[in-house]
Amino acid sequence: MNNTQTTAHTNIALIKYWGKKDSQLRLPYNDSLSLTLDGYYTTTSTKFIDQADDQIWLNQKPAPLAFATRVQHFLDYVRQLNHSKQAILVQTDNHVPTAAGLASSASGFAALAGSLNYLFQMHLDLKTLSILARHGSGSATRSIFGGFVRWYHGHDDQSSFAEEIDGADQMPLRIISVVFSDQPKKISSTKGMQQAVSTSPFYRTWPTTVQQDLTAMLQAIKQRDLEQIGLIAQNNALAMHALNWTARPAFSYFTMDTIHLLTSLNELRQKGYLAYATIDAGPNVKVLTSTSDAAFVQQYLYQNYPQATTTFLKPGPGIKKTVL
Amino acid sequence: MNNTQTTAHTNIALIKYWGKKDSQLRLPYNDSLSLTLDGYYTTTSTKFIDQADDQIWLNQKPAPLAFATRVQHFLDYVRQLNHSKQAILVQTDNHVPTAAGLASSASGFAALAGSLNYLFQMHLDLKTLSILARHGSGSATRSIFGGFVRWYHGHDDQSSFAEEIDGADQMPLRIISVVFSDQPKKISSTKGMQQAVSTSPFYRTWPTTVQQDLTAMLQAIKQRDLEQIGLIAQNNALAMHALNWTARPAFSYFTMDTIHLLTSLNELRQKGYLAYATIDAGPNVKVLTSTSDAAFVQQYLYQNYPQATTTFLKPGPGIKKTVL
Known part of the structure; x- marks a missing residue:
């Protein structure tokens, strides 16, 4: 397997997501609509390692515990989907300066979901990838796509996904x-x-x-x-x-x-x-x-x-x- | 007839009145509840005058036009109720300094309604007087009573009135x-x-x-x-x-x-x-x-x-x- 890196960008919601109907599945009470932004992004690469535990690196350092725990939960979920028990090395770099005031969990979990899609050879299409990313962070659902993105709130895991809305690149926004x-x-x-x-x-x-x-x-x-x-x-x-x-x-x-x-x-x-x-x-x-x-x-x-x-x-x- | 002066105090709403269902009758969308305050009040006296037009005095001066117009509408309404066409002299003093940040229309129209009740010998009880005051100003409905006052929003003229709620004088508020x-x-x-x-x-x-x-x-x-x-x-x-x-x-x-x-x-x-x-x-x-x-x-x-x-x-x- 090639060593690949996955990049996903941050997004801001123009129609807000505020309230989870199902906190386990991160199903929101309502649809939301965002704009994916250039400039700020996360790059992530993942590979299987022959060790007992996952290794999570953030910006070339061992990740802080809160972040590592959240990532590990997500890895567990993806492993379970793939009937795998292998430990994984996650190397993630956040090009989202805190001073930009943008959440890095959206780009972070979108990039991680994308990277794991290749690692496990899941061959998910973008819609299904947005469902996977949702398990890591609600707003990550939208960071799979560029430009304007609508997240359908849905009523179960498979119906809560994102979709790109045409128009952002023709607009002087x-x-x-x-x-x-x-x-x-x-x-x-x-x-x-x-x-x-x-x-x-x-x-x-x-x-x-x-x-x-x-x-x-x-x-x-x-x-x-x-x-x-x-x-x-x-x-x-x-x-x-x-x-x-x-x-x-x-x-x-x-x-x-x-x-x-x-x-x-x-x-x-x-x-x-x-x-x-x-x-x-x-x-x-x-x-x-x-x-x-x-x-x-x-x-x-x-x-x-x-x-x-x-x-x-x-x-x-x-x-x-x-x-x- | 004796020369009488009617005094009514300002009030603040603790449960707010915000929205008129009927702007003609000043029927609100919802009940409200207020506290009548000491210190700030309006005193008003009225008498019939043998002239063509009403005379409206505010703080010992001819009242500004906007105020005079609003009072005159109220006088017209009360005259109509009493099948009268006589001109009226209104002398009103507002002991509500602008710097107190309290509306004077509540105490103003409550005092005016009270004064006209005597002038026309209408013998209204307080509940009915609060209905009359409502025609001048919504919050005046509540200034008829002391302490805590509930204004029932009602569905027509007679069902939209105020009523005192016991308790304010026993409370260290x-x-x-x-x-x-x-x-x-x-x-x-x-x-x-x-x-x-x-x-x-x-x-x-x-x-x-x-x-x-x-x-x-x-x-x-x-x-x-x-x-x-x-x-x-x-x-x-x-x-x-x-x-x-x-x-x-x-x-x-x-x-x-x-x-x-x-x-x-x-x-x-x-x-x-x-x-x-x-x-x-x-x-x-x-x-x-x-x-x-x-x-x-x-x-x-x-x-x-x-x-x-x-x-x-x-x-x-x-x-x-x-x-x-």
């Missing part, structure tokens, strides 16, 4: 990531979701909201309407965060900076620039803009938020294999 | 009003409600949320559980504001100060002090606390928010008539 804090979040996504699902009085309306936003988003993508794409994404993100603000007890991933930036984007829009926000489980903001407005928007953010790290991103590709 | 801005709000309550009702995806869940909060609040009042009263009020206020954050377009009455203060109250609670927030259609916060914690909380707020005006308030009485 740009993302500016604005990072205020690279500290780990106080409330993990998993815990935040649980609290919102079980206590927010608005959660029961969330799946319907997502369905409506998704329908509108698919239409906006078809029409290549960047303004609508940004607006729908921002509305959906605010709705997701309102689930947290109305959880009991209430919590928020926002800081003063987050709120202030939302106000600034509003001002930018009033001046005629395309600038909408999407925000995940943390204080950092991803700004959706256009190729023509990106330079001005980034300059504006740089001047007004000197404490933040801003990074410029484009739509990115799906998973790929490189023979070393 | 205090309110600290924290005012950051005495500027008029950019989006009126009426407009904000309309936008939330018609565009927030969470609005359909709001009446159920209120019903649950109300049931819990009535229980907490019965048990004299200040901690629960504060917690439920804060949760309900956050849910109301989440309707605005998820309106499309989104809007917010909060400023940085509002958010920051919510964080501070959280810290105070972690230190063991009773301090919960309720927030109406503006950036200002009313802090619910206890007689024993009030001094510390006020001192803390004074030190941390020197730019704000803090005012100390107690539960207040219902409407009353004074013969001059």
Whole structure:
């Protein structure tokens, strides 16, 4: 067997995944839609080793325990599917700087799933690979594909998969990531979701909201309407965060900076620039803009938020294999 | 007829009124529950005058046009009920400084309704008077009574009235009003409600949320559980504001100060002090606390928010008539 390396990119959700219906299978309550991003990615290679235990390396060092444990669970799952008991060496490199404010679990588990697909010669197609990646991390389901990606929430293991939506490469869409804090979040996504699902009085309306936003988003993508794409994404993100603000007890991933930036984007829009926000489980903001407005928007953010790290991103590709 | 003066006090909603089902009759989508406050009130006297037009005085000056128009509509309504065409002199004094951050329309229309009740010798009981006051301002419905007051949303004019809930005078409950801005709000309550009702995806869940909060609040009042009263009020206020954050377009009455203060109250609670927030259609916060914690909380707020005006308030009485 050749020594191969699998690369998968990070993604940001424009229609959010917030709430697991089945935490074992990582089945969400609702569909989500993301944009895969260039620039930040994970490369992973795997091989069988003649040892008692797996070896998990992250960025050329033995992986931290929490990460190693999560990877090992995933290896166990894949071994079980393949009736195997062989130990595996995982070498993974995250080209996702913490300061980029993007989760590395999406690209990480997508790359790992891809790599194991070759190692075990499973010959999974991309759809089935997205199902496999889901067992490692919900958002990894979407990082199998490039551009716009829809994750169907499904009702069982086989019906919860991702699929690419055409259009990202014909669109002058740009993302500016604005990072205020690279500290780990106080409330993990998993815990935040649980609290919102079980206590927010608005959660029961969330799946319907997502369905409506998704329908509108698919239409906006078809029409290549960047303004609508940004607006729908921002509305959906605010709705997701309102689930947290109305959880009991209430919590928020926002800081003063987050709120202030939302106000600034509003001002930018009033001046005629395309600038909408999407925000995940943390204080950092991803700004959706256009190729023509990106330079001005980034300059504006740089001047007004000197404490933040801003990074410029484009739509990115799906998973790929490189023979070393 | 004696010359009488009618006094009514302001109130703050602990379970919010947000959304009119019938804007003509001011029928809300949901019940609400308030606390009438001492200290701030409106006194109003009315008499028939032998002139062509009404005369409306506010704080010893001819009233501004917007206010005068609203009062005149109310006078027209009351005249119509009484088959009268006589012009009326209204003299009203608002002892509600703008810097207290409390709406004067609640106490204003409650006092006016009370005064007209005597002028026209309508002999309305308090329940029916609260129905009359509702025609001037929704929150005026509640300012007819003292202490805790429930406004039943009802389904027509006669079923939408307020009623006092026993318990406020036996409770060591205090309110600290924290005012950051005495500027008029950019989006009126009426407009904000309309936008939330018609565009927030969470609005359909709001009446159920209120019903649950109300049931819990009535229980907490019965048990004299200040901690629960504060917690439920804060949760309900956050849910109301989440309707605005998820309106499309989104809007917010909060400023940085509002958010920051919510964080501070959280810290105070972690230190063991009773301090919960309720927030109406503006950036200002009313802090619910206890007689024993009030001094510390006020001192803390004074030190941390020197730019704000803090005012100390107690539960207040219902409407009353004074013969001059």
